[in-house]
Amino acid sequence: MKKILIVNADYYKDISKNLLLSSKKKLKTKNVIISIINVPGIYETPIAIRRNIKKFDGFVVLGCVIKGQTPHFDLICSSTFNSIQNLSITFNKPIGNGIITAYNTKQAWQRCKSTNSKKQNKGLEAVNAVMSILQNGPKKI
Numbered sequence: 001m002k003k004i005l006i007v008n009a010d011y012y013k014d015i016s017k018n019l020l021l022s023s024k025k026k027l028k029t030k031n032v033i034i035s036i037i038n039v040p041g042i043y044e045t046p047i048a049i050r051r052n053i054k055k056f057d058g059f060v061v062l063g064c065v066i067k068g069q070t071p072h073f074d075l076i077c078s079s080t081f082n083s084i085q086n087l088s089i090t091f092n093k094p095i096g097n098g099i100i101t102a103y104n105t106k107q108a109w110q111r112c113k114s115t116n117s118k119k120q121n122k123g124l125e126a127v128n129a130v131m132s133i134l135q136n137g138p139k140k141i
Contacts, residue, residue, distance in 0.1 A: 002134055005035045005056040007048045009063025011041040015091070018112040019062040019098055019123035026127045027060075042099050043076055046083035048100040050117035053091050058130040062123050064108050077101055096126030 001002045006023055010016040020036070027034050034074050035056070039048050042063040049059050061084060067073040079095065088095040102108040 001031065001033055002057040003035070004054055004058050004060060004130065005049070006008070006034065006036045006060045006062060008036060008038050008043045009040070009042040009045055009061070010038050012064040012066070014107065015064045015100065015108050015112045016062055019064075019100070019121065021123075022112075022121040023048070023060055023062060023098065023123040023124030023127050026124055027131075030031060030127075030131055032131075041076075042080045045080060045099075049084070049087050049095065053087065053093060056093070058093060058134055059095040060098055060126045060130055061095060062098040062126065064102065064112070066105060066108055067101075067103045073101075094130045096128075096130040098123040 001104050004027055006020065008016055008020050024034060037048050037052070039045055042061075042065055045061045045063065048062070063084060065073055065077055080099070100108050102109045102111065107115070113121060
């Protein structure tokens with residue numbers, strides 16, 4: 001049975017809660033062992049993954065960053081996303097990126113709605129990406 005770690009950056013608690021609920025709901029249908037670790041913000045997600053990289057088959061990263069008036073948004077998102085990608089490639093582990101990047105709170109809420117809405121929840125997208133990699137191995141032809 002595959003083991004998945006959800007790394008939940010809960011700076012925006014209500015948004016991350018919606019992402020987390022949809023991610024857990026989907027993973028429970030996939031017959032996997034789910035663990036969750038909460039971190040204060042997205043910048044802390046790569047170290048949480050790195051510290052647990054050998055214990056899990058895949059990772060789902062959840063969180064939200066809303067653009068402010070300074071370049072902080074761009075710097076944090078760029079360094080975090082690059083670190084997540086480097087971890088995935090270096091350790092050959094799928095890491096689904098369910099981090100919402102938005103210009104405002106309204107956009108963020110649109111991307112973390114329940115799984116019943118027309119636009120897919122970003123957490124659900126991350127779970128689907130990880131499960132796709134874990135379930136689809138090479139096929140003999």
